[in-house]
Every structure is written in structure tokens, then in C-alpha cells.
Amino acid sequence: MKLLEVKHINKTFDNKDVLKDINFDITGGRIIGLLGKNGAGKTTLIKLINDLLTPTSGEILVKGKKVGVETKKVISYLPERTYLNKQMKVSEVIELFKDFYEDFDEEKAKKLLIDLDLDINERLTKMSKGMQEKVQLVLVMSRKADLYILDEPLGGVDPATRDYILDTILSNFNEKASVIISTHLISDIERILDEVIFIDKGKIVLQSDADKLRNKEKTSIDEIFRRMFKC
Amino acid sequence: MLNKLLKYDLKYMIKNMMVFYVLSIFFAFTTRLLFNMEQSTMINIIGQISVGCMFSMVISTLINTIMRSWVRFRNSLYKDESYLTHTLPVTKNNIYNSKFIQTLIFFIIGFAIVIISLFIAYYSKENWQAITRYIKTITTGLNMSTTFFVTMFLIIVFLEVFNAIQCGFLGIILGHQRNNNKLGYSVTIGFIVYIIAQTIILGLVYVYGLFDPTVMELFETGNINIEVTAFKTLAVLSSALYIVIIYIMSIICKSALNKGVNIE
Numbered sequence: 001m002k003l004l005e006v007k008h009i010n011k012t013f014d015n016k017d018v019l020k021d022i023n024f025d026i027t028g029g030r031i032i033g034l035l036g037k038n039g040a041g042k043t044t045l046i047k048l049i050n051d052l053l054t055p056t057s058g059e060i061l062v063k064g065k066k067v068g069v070e071t072k073k074v075i076s077y078l079p080e081r082t083y084l085n086k087q088m089k090v091s092e093v094i095e096l097f098k099d100f101y102e103d104f105d106e107e108k109a110k111k112l113l114i115d116l117d118l119d120i121n122e123r124l125t126k127m128s129k130g131m132q133e134k135v136q137l138v139l140v141m142s143r144k145a146d147l148y149i150l151d152e153p154l155g156g157v158d159p160a161t162r163d164y165i166l167d168t169i170l171s172n173f174n175e176k177a178s179v180i181i182s183t184h185l186i187s188d189i190e191r192i193l194d195e196v197i198f199i200d201k202g203k204i205v206l207q208s209d210a211d212k213l214r215n216k217e218k219t220s221i222d223e224i225f226r227r228m229f230k231c
Numbered sequence: 232m233l234n235k236l237l238k239y240d241l242k243y244m245i246k247n248m249m250v251f252y253v254l255s256i257f258f259a260f261t262t263r264l265l266f267n268m269e270q271s272t273m274i275n276i277i278g279q280i281s282v283g284c285m286f287s288m289v290i291s292t293l294i295n296t297i298m299r300s301w302v303r304f305r306n307s308l309y310k311d312e313s314y315l316t317h318t319l320p321v322t323k324n325n326i327y328n329s330k331f332i333q334t335l336i337f338f339i340i341g342f343a344i345v346i347i348s349l350f351i352a353y354y355s356k357e358n359w360q361a362i363t364r365y366i367k368t369i370t371t372g373l374n375m376s377t378t379f380f381v382t383m384f385l386i387i388v389f390l391e392v393f394n395a396i397q398c399g400f401l402g403i404i405l406g407h408q409r410n411n412n413k414l415g416y417s418v419t420i421g422f423i424v425y426i427i428a429q430t431i432i433l434g435l436v437y438v439y440g441l442f443d444p445t446v447m448e449l450f451e452t453g454n455i456n457i458e459v460t461a462f463k464t465l466a467v468l469s470s471a472l473y474i475v476i477i478y479i480m481s482i483i484c485k486s487a488l489n490k491g492v493n494i495e
């Protein structure tokens with residue numbers, strides 16, 4: 001069964017077409033890189049899947065259901081910004097996730113917090129932006145979701161932590177789940193990708209299995225991306 | 232899920248409002264204490280400062296209840312926190328209902344804090360008798376019982392302010408459907424919605440007046456010396472109309488939210 005179906009999605013802002021006739025499917029057990037330059041439409045597409053934007057036309061189905069309460073139960077989403085109420089302590093945010101998401105694993109969250117050297121009793125307002133992003137990643141990866149959508153998960157963290165985050169992503173989702181990672185730091189995530197979707201000017205310009213693409217072009221995804229989007 | 236959303240909305244509000252409640256009651260106590268002490272120039276000056284602080288806290292309590300309800304609504308639904316709100320597995324109706332109930336609860340608490348503060352600061356047998364005598368004069372003139380008058384007065388004030396808060400909510404929802412200057416549109420639309428709501432209520436009272444000459448007198452004579460029975464009718468009628476308008480507006484808000492959001 002298809003995990004995610006995006007059918008003829010168009011999104012217009014102020015008469016400007018931000019996404020144009022986007023079509024793709026995702027099945028379970030894959031790690032997909034949603035790759036594109038800044039302003040290509042990656043975040044818009046992700047926000048549409050997460051009900052943060054309303055499509056101008058087209059349809060998005062998650063496990064056969066339209067975006068709504070049921071799809072939010074199975075999607076674990078990490079936005080590209082810090083979005084938690086900064087007055088809250090980390091422990092309170094964990095409590096919130098436990099309250100709302102049946103698939104949230106509190107013990108896993110606590111373990112990941114310790115690994116990342118984060119204090120569960122600290123208020124978010126006292127944490128740096130990078131630390132807050134780590135807390136958000138912990139929360140998202142502590143869910144046993146079917147689809148993880150990570151928008152720029154590596155953007156605000158130091159290179160040393162990036163490897164840990166990628167290992168965390170790899171080791172913390174179940175085999176039937178899929179992960180969509182949107183980033184322009186392609187070389188960092190290349191090693192974990194099963195599939196790539198290149199998006200440019202609101203259109204999908206390439207969708208391929210990562211290994212097949214590497215073999216066909218005889219170079220890395222990062223290099224293919226650089227060639228394709230050379231300014 | 233509504234109870235869970237409400238739990239976090241109430242927690243947020245109590246964290247932000249507690250300081251006003253505590254200070255309001257604290258200055259009410261100091262006011263009472265200072266004016267019960269043997270008076271001297273210094274005590275009198277401190278007493279006046281305490282009165283000023285108490286009233287500023289009482290006013291802040293009411294204003295902050297309204298402003299923070301709007302700010303919380305906007306932040307939760309359209310600012311960074313909306314990334315969490317809209318990705319929680321809850322319906323848009325529940326999100327709205329939670330904000331609605333939270334505002335209702337904190338407006339009642341704010342109202343209670345004001346009354347308690349004034350009671351602590353100024354209650355005495357003489358003051359109580361003076362207030363009841365004053366109210367009695369009004370109610371005798373209007374041919375109403377004191378209980379009915381006070382109850383209707385509180386209900387109408389409450390519904391009026393609550394209606395204004397909800398006009399703000401609708402303004403925020405409709406203002407954020409725009410792509411630019413969302414805050415400006417929110418304030419303008421909220422104000423327009425408020426004017427429209429008031430006009431509808433007044434229009435319906437006028438329509439009722441076509442069948443009740445005592446109420447119609449209000450529109451025809453231009454003076455307030457109308458039949459006393461009209462006040463009773465007006466009080467009950469306007470309360471009922473406010474409730475209907477608030478209900479209809481909440482349906483419009485939920486319907487607009489259910490059409491989808493566009494978060495920046």
C-alpha cells in the first residue's frame with residue numbers, strides 16, 4: 001500500500017505558482033531526500049502534506065486518507081523552525097507529546113535527551129536555538145510513526161552532531177516507515193538515502209532510486225545536484 | 232482531545248495571568264490595611280499609592296485577559312506555535328472550542344478577581360449598605376428585583392465583552408487568510424465584524440420593537456424616560472441576541488478554520 005500519494009498538487013500565492021502539478025508516491029521502508037535549492041518549493045510541499053497550507057488544487061493522501069486528524073496520527077513532522085512554546089520545560093513538552101500522540105515513546109525520548117546532553121528540566125527559553133532543534137528532533141524521532149517528515153533537520157546543528165542525528169534517524173524508525181528529508185546539505189545525508197526527489201521552481205525535475213541514479217551518472221547525488229542546479 | 236487542548240491552554244493562561252491576580256489581591260489587602268491604620272501623612276500617601284496600584288492591577292487583569300486571549304489565539308493558530316497546533320491529531324473545531332472555553336473561563340476568573348479585590352479593599356457594613364441603597368433606588372425606579380438587576384447587568388457586560396473577544400477571533404482568522412499585512416487586516420476585519428454584530432443586534436431589537444410599542448419608544452422618542460417594563464424586555468432580549476450572535480460567530484469561525492490555513 002502506498003504510504004503517501006501526492007496527486008496534481010498546485011499551490012499559488014498572490015497569483016504566483018509556487019508548486020506546479022506535483023505528482024509522486026512513497027511506499028514504506030524508504031528514506032527519501034527531497035532536494036532542491038532555497039525557494040524551490042520543498043517546504044511548501046511539506047507544509048501541504050502536514051495541513052499547514054491548503055492546496056490550490058490537487059489531492060494528498062496518506063495511507064489512503066485525506067490530510068486530517070487520521071493522517072496526523074501517523075506523520076511525525078519536524079519543521080525547519082523552532083515551534084514549541086518557549087515558556088515550557090523539556091519535561092512539559094514530553095508530557096504534551098505523550099498526551100497527544102499515542103505512538104510517543106517517553107523512555108526513548110528520555111534516552112535520546114541524555115545522549116544529546118540535554119537537561120529534561122530546563123526551560124526552552126534558556127536553551128540555544130541549536131539545543132531547541134535537538135529537543136524537537138528527539139520528540140519527532142521518539143514517535144513510532146509511519147511517515148517521518150524532516151525539514152532541514154541538520155540546518156542549525158554543528159557538524160559533530162549531524163552524524164549522531166543521522167544515526168538517530170536511521171536507528172529510530174521502524175522498517176515499514178518512511179522518512180522524507182528535505183535539505184540542501186546533500187553530502188551529509190547522501191549515505192542514508194534510498195530515493196531522491198529533485199525539485200526546482202515548484203516542479204519535480206527528477207525522481208529516482210538513489211543507487212540507480214549514482215550508477216547511471218557514475219557520481220554522487222551531491223555532484224549530480226550541483227551540476228543540475230548550477231547557477 | 233478537547234480536554235487535553237484545554238489543559239495546555241489553561242496552563243498557558245494561568246502562567247501569564249497569575250501575576251495580575253496575585254498583585255491585584257495583594258494591593259487590595261495593603262489598601263485595606265493602610266486605611267485601617269492610624270492615619271498620618273506618610274500612611275496616607277502610601278495608602279493612595281496602594282489604591283492606585285490596586286486599580287491599575289484590576290484594570291490590567293481585565294485588559295490582559297482580553298489581549299492575551301487574542302495573542303494566544305494568534306500565536307497558536309498562525310505563528311510559530313501553529314506548527315505544533317495544526318499537526319496535533321485534533322480537529323480544527325476542537326482547537327477553536329478550546330480557545331473559546333479558555334477565554335470564557337479566564338474572563339469569569341478575571342471578573343471574580345476584580346470583585347474580590349474591591350471587596351477586600353473596601354468592604355464595610357456602611358459601604359455595603361450604601362451600595363445596596365443605591366442599587367435599590369435604581370431597581371425600584373425600574374420596577375425590578377435587585378437580584379434580577381444585578382444578574383442581568385453582569386450577564387450583559389459579560390456577553391458584550393465576550394462578543395468583542397470573539398469578533399477579534401474572527402478578525403484574526405479572516406485576516407490571516409490574506410497573504411500580506413495579516414495583522415492589519417485582522418484588526419480591521421475584527422473591528423468591522425464587531426460593528427456588524429452590534430448593528431445586527433440593534434436591528435433585531437428594532438424589529439422586536441415593531442411588535443412592542445414600549446421598546447419602539449427607545450427609537451422614536453430619543454429620551455431614556457421610557458416605560459420601565461421596556462428595560463426588563465431589553466435586558467432579556469439583548470442577552471438572548473448576544474448569545475445567538477456569539478453562537479453564530481463561533482460557527483463562522485470554525486467553518487473558516489475548517490477550510491484550511493496557510494501558515495507562513
